[in-house]
Amino acid sequence: MKDICEYGLVKQEELEFQHWKSYDADIYYEMEKKLDLKKLEPFFIVSHYPDTVSLLLRIKDNFKAEVFHKAGLQGNSKDWEKLTKILIEKYESENSGVDLFMFDCDEDIFCVFSDYIDALFRLAYCYIIPVCNDDNLMIDYLTNFNSIK
Numbered sequence: 001m002k003d004i005c006e007y008g009l010v011k012q013e014e015l016e017f018q019h020w021k022s023y024d025a026d027i028y029y030e031m032e033k034k035l036d037l038k039k040l041e042p043f044f045i046v047s048h049y050p051d052t053v054s055l056l057l058r059i060k061d062n063f064k065a066e067v068f069h070k071a072g073l074q075g076n077s078k079d080w081e082k083l084t085k086i087l088i089e090k091y092e093s094e095n096s097g098v099d100l101f102m103f104d105c106d107e108d109i110f111c112v113f114s115d116y117i118d119a120l121f122r123l124a125y126c127y128i129i130p131v132c133n134d135d136n137l138m139i140d141y142l143t144n145f146n147s148i149k
Helices: 019-034 065-070 077-094 117-132 135-142
Strands: 044-048 052-058 109-114
Touching: 052 117, 065 135, 077 109, 077 117, 077 135, 109 117, 117 135
Parallel strands: none
Antiparallel strands: 044 052, 052 109
């Protein structure tokens, strides 16, 4: 298992840097002041200032495991990644931008991250958390796994 701060960490040369994006560097701190990070629990944020922000979940906490089991799944990081990919498709259809998010998961940690910091916060607060707060909606999404690779 990696150190928790290593998930979502990429080398600067691996990022597609765009000069117009340099404003993103301080967005994390602005959003941290405005948003209640406790609403993300049991997910948590790790910032790799100024490059990326990661949204993580410890698999051993078994968050929503019973919902995954009802859908015939284990609730492991691969299942979380598939669910998140479905939510990313919804995000992309309702917002501009594609290929904004990357994954760095293993058996212990689910991690979705982005160098588009505002997009990651929007994905977390407007898509992931609302689905996780509604078991029936979550099961509806989990039944769509057949369309995700």
